[in-house]
Amino acid sequence: MSRINIDLNPTNLITVDAIGKPGDRIFYLQGKNSEQVITLLVEKYQIQTLALAIENLMTELREKMPDLTEASPNFKEEEMTLEPPLDPLFRVGELSLGYEPDKDLLVLIAKEIPMEDPDVKAEDLSEARFWCSRSQLWALGRWGIELASRGRPVWPSTGEPILPPGQFSPKNNGHKTTP
Secondary structure: OOOOEEEEEEOOOOEEEEEEEOOOOOEEEEOOOOEEEEEEOOOOHHHHHHHHHHHHHHHHHHHHHHOOOOOOOOOOHOOOOOOOOOOOEEEEEEEEEEEEOOOOEEEEEEEEEEOOOOOOOOOOOOOOEEOOOOHHHHHHHHHHHHHOOOOOOOOEEEEEEEEOOOOOHHHOOOOOOOO
């Protein structure tokens, strides 16, 4: 597979979404502009971690640059859906954030998950950069929190998923529950 190197600049919409039933969902990150749609595979924990990183970055920017215009974390759920067809370019291994103060743009950098092939070097891995306004990325983070919360219910004491009846669960002391 050849290396993909994409700069989506500007990004008109950036979103995450999941397809499938809770416990068996596939998560996607998608950015688009007037010319192209970029779809990548991500994990739920990556969305959760990204949301936290965005919140922290937004707080840091407000503290360090109080003169910046206000950004908004508001989103409309119907606008956060994925655009088919879903043909992911690669599976994300690492997400990182950056800020370009001269343009007042944030960049979300998604790097491909490293292959287990020892001959593959870091510079051979695919990368996509999504250039967004602060409001776009903040809304992505808030939507990501909402999306992740729609998964399986969890045990309040441990945060582990409550499994369906008939499956082993440590909270059932090793006993299977009956439907």
